[in-house]
């Protein structure tokens with residue numbers, strides 16, 4: 001048993017990364033070492049503690065023969081549980097959809113707002129965002145194919161509507177919540193996905 005150590009650290013200091021949990025070990029085994037154990041982000045607020053945080057720099061996807069890296073730009077801090085859902089979605093759906101629609105590999109997801117200690121829609125009151133616990137991710141676009149033939153598909157532009165519609169539909173299956181353009185003004189330029197716990201385990205909010 002580990003004894004609690006007295007500490008002079010201020011309460012907001014990051015907790016040093018320790019040995020990986022079984023979740024992180026499984027994630028790294030499947031998706032590579034660019035899923036890194038993260039120091040726990042400082043959380044002044046109890047509502048903003050990220051359980052088992054990882055920094056996802058890139059996800060290795062595919063089988064032995066066609067293994068490749070998909071970058072998250074910029075890298076995102078997520079709870080390991082959320083990172084696992086994102087990784088599975090990218091591997092089983094986003095990458096194959098990119099291949100199917102464009103005949104090219106998915107290179108990167110342009111993302112934002114992994115862990116952020118804030119309330120929903122950046123409001124001053126109201127419920128905490130799932131971002132506060134690293135259980136949400138905002139996806140702004142997809143980089144497909146290598147330069148000079150790189151295709152950049154942005155969620156805001158609505159270009160490639162068939163591809164974006166398929167992505168969004170798949171996200172509704174993979175995540176508890178999916179919001180995007182048309183949901184409300186706060187989501188006009190990105191897909192918000194999260195793993196918010198709902199009353200029913202199969203409950204989904206897809207808009």
Ligand SMILES: [Zn+2]
Nearest residue numbers: 136137138192
């Ligand atoms: Zn969001």
